[in-house]
Amino acid sequence: MLGPTLQKRWDWRAAGNFICGGTGTGLIIMAATLSAMGLVTTVYALLASAFVAAGLGLVWLEIGRPLRSMNVFRNPRTSWMTREGMVALLLIPMGLLTFFVESNSLLILTALPAAFFLFAQARILHMAKGIPAWRTHAINPMILTTGLTEGMGALLILTGLITGNIEAFFAGYGWIVALSLVFLRGVAWLNYRYSLSNNAPEETLKVLERANIVIVLLGFVTPIVLLFMGKQYAAYQLPLAATAGLFMTFTGWFLKYQIIIYAAYYQGFAITHTPARGAGKPGPGLKPGWRLPQ
């Protein structure tokens, strides 16, 4: 009771918004990046818009008063939730338009609101001061890099849809971009864990410790190995890239689900002094359930 308790108010639907929003915006940004490297990627804008819309739909299902949902646009001055909603109004139609007109320029333009949307999602978590696992500064690079990596992963899973894309991906810098994203997400994950080490609720740290092996093995090592193999064995490029994409995407989803659902312990309660009783002296304070700096 005194120690940090697990938040129960944001469930799989809220996690779904961060998962779908990150993957959708990452997909748009990566599609725009790879289009500049000669790949044909405007077709992915449809899926990306669907992802973002699905994420927002999940949030709509979670709020207590869905019929008042338009009120969400009332506080652009300080609320990142408002900003996320506003930019979605631009992002989704632009994504759909990109798909229908098949314009690379429009795709690159759509990457701008997509990047803002992804940033807004990172900031939503960062501003949640009641939850130590979310409010750390290190959550920002982690949400950004995992969103981009998930987007790249989704693109790789579906890269066989368009003839010639897989060859262009490995012939050009595409695979280097994918490798870099996997690497950067690994660094962001390490940085995130480091930012919380010895300064977070015990239970949060236990969850992150349990998740670490999955994230490092499946989200870091495996995609790197598969991408190098894809570069080496031209005949198997398509299945290797798709499998790497699968690991990149699902590890991102796993990571976010862990952080939003299982590691999200509240701050809890603490006192810096205990009172004097009778003629005694005041005593030391207490912060139950925390692993503090030694």
Added chain:
Amino acid sequence: MTRYVMVADINRCVGCQTCTAACKHTNATAPGVQWRKVLDFEVGTYPDVRRAFIPVGCNHCLDAPCADVCPTLATYKRPDGIVSINYDLCIGCAYCIQACPYQARDRVDVPNKAYGKEFGQMKHEQKVPHSERRAVAQKCTFCSDRVDYGTANGLTPGIDPDATPACANSCIANALTFGDIDDPNSNVSELLRTHEHFQMHEELETGSGFYYLWERK
């Protein structure tokens, strides 16, 4: 300017939970929801054990994280420092619940029955269902309706019981004191001048409006 705050003398608090009961009685909160409650801390191991009773609730922060994140402006700060909620604007997104480091907020979608489903609602629950609070954020209001009534009728919040939150009125040990911290001559300013004090989670820089006295200077 005026900024109302609560001061709790933890040397005085005996953990009787009268403030908790008074709050529930006044605000008719749903079963399981306590806008004011008293935590029971035990520190140390035998034979050097200490116990402290710590009243908690909304801290009516100066830089309220809940108000910053609220996408609807339903949570807002009044000019007198009280953080308030417009229930008609709130969409129940629960973002404020995640932003509050004091676990002071609740959202009740379907109220529990105090004695279980088979007994239905109690008479007082039927009389004050507070349907406006259903599925939206709710928290301690510092009994702002009493404060407003008092200031409109020339009373001084924290001094006159009719203008003072129910928890502070009911405290049997005079551990809870409500008043205007911006008035250097107020009851709370005097207490803070004469006692060592702390605010919970000061490192989060919320500008908490809930002070704990732990020793006389």
